[in-house]
Amino acid sequence: MRYAWDLQEQYLKDSGLNKGLKGIYAKYVLNNIRKWDVSNSDNVTYFIANSNNIAQKIKKIYNRESTVIYPPVDKYYLLMKRILITGAAGFLGSHLCDRFIKEGYHVIGMDNLITGDLKNIEHLFKLEHFEFYHHDITKFVHVPGELDYILHFASPASPIDYLKIPIQTLKVGSLGTHNLLGLARVKKARILIASTSEVYGDPLVHPQTEEYYGNVNTIGPRGVYDEAKRFQESITMAYHTFHGVETRIVRIFNTYGPRMRLNDGRVIPAFIGQAIRGEDLTIFGDGMQTRSFCYVDDQVEGIFRLLHSDYVLPVNIGNPDEITIKDFAEEIIKLTGTNQKVVYYPLPINDPLQRQPDTTKAKELLGWEAKVNRAEGMKITYDYFKSLSKEELSKEEHKDFSKYIN
Numbered sequence: 001m002r003y004a005w006d007l008q009e010q011y012l013k014d015s016g017l018n019k020g021l022k023g024i025y026a027k028y029v030l031n032n033i034r035k036w037d038v039s040n041s042d043n044v045t046y047f048i049a050n051s052n053n054i055a056q057k058i059k060k061i062y063n064r065e066s067t068v069i070y071p072p073v074d075k076y077y078l079l080m081k082r083i084l085i086t087g088a089a090g091f092l093g094s095h096l097c098d099r100f101i102k103e104g105y106h107v108i109g110m111d112n113l114i115t116g117d118l119k120n121i122e123h124l125f126k127l128e129h130f131e132f133y134h135h136d137i138t139k140f141v142h143v144p145g146e147l148d149y150i151l152h153f154a155s156p157a158s159p160i161d162y163l164k165i166p167i168q169t170l171k172v173g174s175l176g177t178h179n180l181l182g183l184a185r186v187k188k189a190r191i192l193i194a195s196t197s198e199v200y201g202d203p204l205v206h207p208q209t210e211e212y213y214g215n216v217n218t219i220g221p222r223g224v225y226d227e228a229k230r231f232q233e234s235i236t237m238a239y240h241t242f243h244g245v246e247t248r249i250v251r252i253f254n255t256y257g258p259r260m261r262l263n264d265g266r267v268i269p270a271f272i273g274q275a276i277r278g279e280d281l282t283i284f285g286d287g288m289q290t291r292s293f294c295y296v297d298d299q300v301e302g303i304f305r306l307l308h309s310d311y312v313l314p315v316n317i318g319n320p321d322e323i324t325i326k327d328f329a330e331e332i333i334k335l336t337g338t339n340q341k342v343v344y345y346p347l348p349i350n351d352p353l354q355r356q357p358d359t360t361k362a363k364e365l366l367g368w369e370a371k372v373n374r375a376e377g378m379k380i381t382y383d384y385f386k387s388l389s390k391e392e393l394s395k396e397e398h399k400d401f402s403k404y405i406n
């Protein structure tokens with residue numbers, strides 16, 4: 001009816017019905033509609049208007065009083081996208097929560113807190129548009145309301161963690177991913193899953209392109225992580241092709257920055273912790289194995305862009321600047337201004353001898369490349385570790401998972 005009463009000329013003009021025979025006919029029809037509308041208004045028991053302006057119009061046209069009820073619509077809230085981030089209390093998950101909050105999303109964080117730590121997200125709890133569920137995603141996942149996006153980042157990520165909790169690692173990558181894909185399907189949400197350079201195993205192709213199938217020992221101690229992530233990619237593609245779920249897959253290469261757990265066993269927190277405590281730096285193997293370290297802000301930017309792209313196949317996100325672990329130990333000694341010795345331990349089984357991402361796809365598809373060089377990124381990371389309390393710094397022993405293993 002609004003078209004018949006309000007801004008009639010404008011609507012007719014916009015739809016090309018303001019002149020000629022068509023125009024005369026349109027005005028004739030509208031006139032009849034208005035007469036019919038007025039005659040019917042007698043049958044209305046109560047008039048409700050959603051503003052004073054509409055109440056005045058009702059009075060003018062129908063000569064009837066109306067009650068104004070303002071709709072409780074929080075327009076901003078309606079426009080907000082809702083995103084579920086699993087592994088929210090972990091290193092990468094917490095940085096992603098920060099980023100999506102900053103971008104104006106309503107963020108729902110989820111974590112079972114086995115390897116994650118509430119300390120990483122406690123600054124978000126006071127925010128209106130952040131919620132947190134303490135939940136293990138290997139069990140059925142329920143999130144009330146609508147969801148636009150899901151980021152699946154729950155998983156142990158340090159080799160020592162997944163050697164100590166191998167079954168949980170397999171379950172979160174398989175059962176957990178299955179639950180989240182099911183959730184994405186019912187919510188019609190787009191889901192991005194965190195895969196890893198570990199899907200290439202101990203790679204025989206260097207640098208690693210997304211087309212490389214990898215070299216993974218399924219029954220080796222690292223297989224629990226690598227194969228969980230490979231399964232995760234497969235089931236994600238199956239949900240995409242079979243159920244039409246909108247999916248994205250990021251293959252994350254070694255990423256570092258503030259909020260890494262000092263005692264998680266990975267090389268960066270291990271070396272920095274050792275240097276700060278005045279201990280020898282522990283190099284595994286001869287130190288000639290290589291890694292390419294990506295600063296967390298770069299990683300988050302790549303993930304953000306991939307989520308919003310229309311590309312379904314896996315994309316490597318990492319910094320291609322490759323270094324041997326031996327040279328890296330020297331860099332840490334310089335950075336921390338210490339004069340620690342390095343000591344050599346056996347190389348863990350199936351520890352990849354080389355790793356460097358080929359990031360051509362990320363550049364071409366997302367216009368993304370790493371911006372923060374190792375010197376800058378490591379300086380920020382070192383400052384973060386230095387800011388930890390004495391008690392935190394002294395925790396050199398690895399996290400105790402005994403209460404989760406039964």
Ligand SMILES: O=c1ccn([C@@H]2O[C@H](COP(=O)(O)OP(=O)(O)O[C@H]3OC[C@@H](O)[C@H](O)[C@H]3O)[C@@H](O)[C@H]2O)c(=O)[nH]1
Binds near residue numbers: 271
């Ligand atoms: O104290 C240490 C710790 C580690 N290392 C070596 O440093 C290299 C890097 O080790 P990290 O534990 O940091 O990480 P890795 O590259 O082996 O595994 C990582 O790969 C990619 C991600 O998915 C995961 O975060 C993790 O599995 C390895 O060769 C490791 O043997 C040491 O020499 N000394």
